[in-house]
Amino acid sequence: MLADAAAGLRRNGLMAAAATTTMALALLVAGGGFVVSANLAHLAGTLEAQVEVVGFFRRDVPPAAQERVLAQTVALGGTSAATLVTRAEALRRLQQTYRSMASVPAVLPGNPLPDSIEVRVADPRRIREVAEALRAMEGVEDVVYGAAVVDRVIALTRAVRVAGLVATALLVGCALVIIVNTIRLAVAARRQEIEIMALVGASPGFVRGPFLVEGLLQGAAAALAATVALTAAYLVLAARAAASLPFLPVLAPGAVLPAALAVLWSLGLVVGLGGSEIGLRRYLTA
Amino acid sequence: MLADAAAGLRRNGLMAAAATTTMALALLVAGGGFVVSANLAHLAGTLEAQVEVVGFFRRDVPPAAQERVLAQTVALGGTSAATLVTRAEALRRLQQTYRSMASVPAVLPGNPLPDSIEVRVADPRRIREVAEALRAMEGVEDVVYGAAVVDRVIALTRAVRVAGLVATALLVGCALVIIVNTIRLAVAARRQEIEIMALVGASPGFVRGPFLVEGLLQGAAAALAATVALTAAYLVLAARAAASLPFLPVLAPGAVLPAALAVLWSLGLVVGLGGSEIGLRRYLTA
Amino acid sequence: MIHFDGVGKRYPTGVAALSQVTVRIDPGEFVFLVGPTGSGKSTFLKLIQAIERPTTGRVVVDGDDVGALPAAAVPRLRRRLGVVFQEFKLLPDRTVADNVAFALRVTGTDPVEIGPRVQWALETVGMAPRADDLPARLSGGEQQRVCLARAIVTRPRVVLADEPTGNLDPEAAWEIVQLLARINLRGTTVLVSTHNPTLVDILRRRVIELCAGRIVRDEARGLYQATR
Amino acid sequence: MIHFDGVGKRYPTGVAALSQVTVRIDPGEFVFLVGPTGSGKSTFLKLIQAIERPTTGRVVVDGDDVGALPAAAVPRLRRRLGVVFQEFKLLPDRTVADNVAFALRVTGTDPVEIGPRVQWALETVGMAPRADDLPARLSGGEQQRVCLARAIVTRPRVVLADEPTGNLDPEAAWEIVQLLARINLRGTTVLVSTHNPTLVDILRRRVIELCAGRIVRDEARGLYQATR
Numbered sequence A, B: 001m002l003a004d005a006a007a008g009l010r011r012n013g014l015m016a017a018a019a020t021t022t023m024a025l026a027l028l029v030a031g032g033g034f035v036v037s038a039n040l041a042h043l044a045g046t047l048e049a050q051v052e053v054v055g056f057f058r059r060d061v062p063p064a065a066q067e068r069v070l071a072q073t074v075a076l077g078g079t080s081a082a083t084l085v086t087r088a089e090a091l092r093r094l095q096q097t098y099r100s101m102a103s104v105p106a107v108l109p110g111n112p113l114p115d116s117i118e119v120r121v122a123d124p125r126r127i128r129e130v131a132e133a134l135r136a137m138e139g140v141e142d143v144v145y146g147a148a149v150v151d152r153v154i155a156l157t158r159a160v161r162v163a164g165l166v167a168t169a170l171l172v173g174c175a176l177v178i179i180v181n182t183i184r185l186a187v188a189a190r191r192q193e194i195e196i197m198a199l200v201g202a203s204p205g206f207v208r209g210p211f212l213v214e215g216l217l218q219g220a221a222a223a224l225a226a227t228v229a230l231t232a233a234y235l236v237l238a239a240r241a242a243a244s245l246p247f248l249p250v251l252a253p254g255a256v257l258p259a260a261l262a263v264l265w266s267l268g269l270v271v272g273l274g275g276s277e278i279g280l281r282r283y284l285t286a
Numbered sequence C, D: 001m002i003h004f005d006g007v008g009k010r011y012p013t014g015v016a017a018l019s020q021v022t023v024r025i026d027p028g029e030f031v032f033l034v035g036p037t038g039s040g041k042s043t044f045l046k047l048i049q050a051i052e053r054p055t056t057g058r059v060v061v062d063g064d065d066v067g068a069l070p071a072a073a074v075p076r077l078r079r080r081l082g083v084v085f086q087e088f089k090l091l092p093d094r095t096v097a098d099n100v101a102f103a104l105r106v107t108g109t110d111p112v113e114i115g116p117r118v119q120w121a122l123e124t125v126g127m128a129p130r131a132d133d134l135p136a137r138l139s140g141g142e143q144q145r146v147c148l149a150r151a152i153v154t155r156p157r158v159v160l161a162d163e164p165t166g167n168l169d170p171e172a173a174w175e176i177v178q179l180l181a182r183i184n185l186r187g188t189t190v191l192v193s194t195h196n197p198t199l200v201d202i203l204r205r206r207v208i209e210l211c212a213g214r215i216v217r218d219e220a221r222g223l224y225q226a227t228r
């Protein structure tokens, strides 16, 4: 049966080549969509991880009390990191940002900034809760968490995830329809062959067999080609991105390619087989 | 000839439907790629427009001298905006950012911040040049422009533009190959018809005509379907994005759809016609 | 073997191709099916193969009610029949040998047997030297002989031949009919539709004449024309 | 009209289908082309239509050297010929009337003329009642008559008919040949390949006999068999 399928592919060279190329391209588009969407989701996650709550201490709170607040905060759960920042450190950072303030210490009688605690929240939707708890703690004068920024990040990450999913689903759907149509056309071009097979007494299984194996082989060939192209492209692009955009979090090839290739291969094989089946059904009713 | 083409499409209903759907989907993917890439380029442009150079004045520079610096800066060319920021305004902004500094005026003998000039540069690659010119001006003590941030933005926007172009080119290329293959398969399924036409003395033009018109009609139908889908999707998504991500610069439908649809229609028509032509050539050599 | 019982066949277009056909063909018989163009000969043969189903009456082949045969049982029926189609129906992209071998592979014949049996069938019809040609490279008569080779290669119990000599010169036609007669001598039932009076008149076998879908004559040792 | 001058045709497979064929057919002649299966009759007719090109010699039709005809001039040649193909070559997805009309539309006939002329052609071959059927719904003989209708509908100056009676009963065959003879009386050159001795023997027209690609006989008022 494999030999039959191979012979069939050879006889219908042009048609098989056209169908396989089309499938490979469709799979590549779907796989590319998957990879891009995974990276967007990763970017969203990274953004979320950067959202933080800052609590300012009253000027009279001693380090020991600050340590207690830190412990209580960690005990709250839902935080991914919490650190104490002294007023000296805060001034240093401010001076770094606004270089012209380098002269402040000389001008001022002392450092006007308060000590603070910086908390990163694992899930940005819990940020309000963490902020309230922090505000209620002893010695904490004020809590800042940039509500607007948090809302933006939450909205952005949700949008990015939804857009990624929708785009991938759309591309996969398109790939599916394109592949099924391609195989259906290829089968239509061979309806005479199918009719004659039935007339000399081939069982539906015997007629279908080689076509299904052909479909499977085409699916596999297309998936292979798409695998090579996608892997090569991603390796090159990820390396480039890492070199020229170090601050952009690009997923390591090992972290995203296996899943993308799994999608691509299942799509290729299932559709190669299913497309042949659907294409055949039309000519096997008699 | 139009009637012939329409009759041809009716007779080959399933095949024509399969080919047209495939084309529509391929065009949709290509058009979607174009729209997304245009938006990424727009985002990159917005980021670039936000890069700015800040010059700090010595504390003794009078407003008139500051105005002269402003005029000289604008005269430099390559800037898209330049404004003077008084030390009072600067302090207000700082207090807005760091709420705990609300108490600073009470604590301090005076406002420690300098007057400044903020310059937006049209092309971020010219930023260094502008910064140097500003630094050389009379009364300017220091110039800050976050070289690291500028480099990042330049790298990011270049990456985004290249990625957008590459993705669009790839998707358009895929759409092209897919469409040509589809039409070729559809023509292959009708080689008998083509052969008989030639045998009864149809001129190549007469044989080709209806097929080409059919290809053109299919291309137009596919482009129409893709137009409807893309426009609807973009209107909905752009409205959504504007509502929930007000800070994300999404291109107005009127700004991006015309170009995308032009790409899509030219692709649909040219490939519908060209694909038929290529598909036919094989059977008209005899 | 083959039994038509009050069979009528009306095509969806409204054409009544056969009406009230009742006839019995016994194992080992040799039957000529004659009649003018459009009288229903091909339809008669198609009903036996379950390519078409009767609209009234019953067609029984080898004990199976063909009209009521489930789709899954049709291949088994067709494998027991060797058929020469009026329109040849050769696969255009396979060689002559492959076309003939095809009928064997479909029935799951032992692969080592296929080669010799294809060779035998092609030699029998005189097409062995063209085994590796594609059908499009053969003349009409040559294609017809390949069809006959495909029909007999499975050594079926029944051979149906629809106009198997239409494209053959008288000599080649006579050889083919003699071949069918030899096959018949081995016990195979043979049913041949033909427009060739000479063959029918020389062989003098059973003749069933159709006219406008009805059996108008059924003679044991008939001629092409009814003897008035 | 048609002039073969030392024509040889060797197919790429190495088969020499015609060798050293020299013959002249004048306008208004009626010629039977006979010979055993595979003797080169169809090849002879294909050379006239520029479906195949001669490997040696010249084929001249109506003053044109067909073997050297540029591809762009081939359609003009074919439109002057009315052809009945051995394998019918009807478009399976168009009605009988559309198939016949097709030959007219190809030649750019005035659309208002097409209907009546198709009607005339179908009536001439007795297929007018089936004008709206698809070819697959016709019997073999009916399809053959549609082919003939398509060949004559353009009122060509030459009609080539390859085995036009292979699927017809003797009566229908006789009608078709009489029809061809009537067309010939109007001045049309007619070239018919056939395996039917009766037709040839009754009509007694010019007979060209091919054997293994060579002309072995060319008689003005010949019989199917050479008279010894």
Ligand SMILES: Nc1ncnc2c1ncn2[C@@H]1O[C@H](COP(=O)(O)OP(=O)(O)OP(=O)(O)O)[C@@H](O)[C@H]1O
Residues within 6 Å of the ligand: C011, C012, C013, C015, C016, C017, C035, C036, C037, C038, C039, C040, C041, C042, C043, C044, C086, D136, D137, D138, D139, D140, D141, D142, D167, D168, D169
């Ligand atoms: N699939 C079909 N649909 C509709 N009508 C059909 C179909 N097949 C055959 N017919 C009609 O049924 C009648 C009998 O056809 P059939 O093919 O059985 O004739 P036949 O005796 O084989 O003729 P011939 O000698 O020309 O081959 C004809 O009028 C034909 O047009």
Ligand SMILES: Nc1ncnc2c1ncn2[C@@H]1O[C@H](COP(=O)(O)OP(=O)(O)OP(=O)(O)O)[C@@H](O)[C@H]1O
Residues within 6 Å of the ligand: C136, C137, C138, C139, C140, C141, C142, C167, C168, C169, D011, D012, D013, D015, D016, D017, D035, D036, D037, D038, D039, D040, D041, D042, D043, D044, D086
């Ligand atoms: N396209 C082709 N390629 C190779 N060989 C061919 C081709 N067409 C015909 N032949 C061979 O050329 C020879 C003559 O064929 P042709 O079709 O002219 O015979 P014919 O006289 O028409 O026979 P028939 O009466 O059986 O139709 C045959 O041996 C045939 O196999």
Ligand SMILES: [Mg+2]
Residues within 6 Å of the ligand: C041, C042, C043, C086, C162, D139, D140, D141
């Ligand atoms: Mg018939």
Ligand SMILES: [Mg+2]
Residues within 6 Å of the ligand: C139, C140, C141, D041, D042, D043, D086, D162
């Ligand atoms: Mg021939």
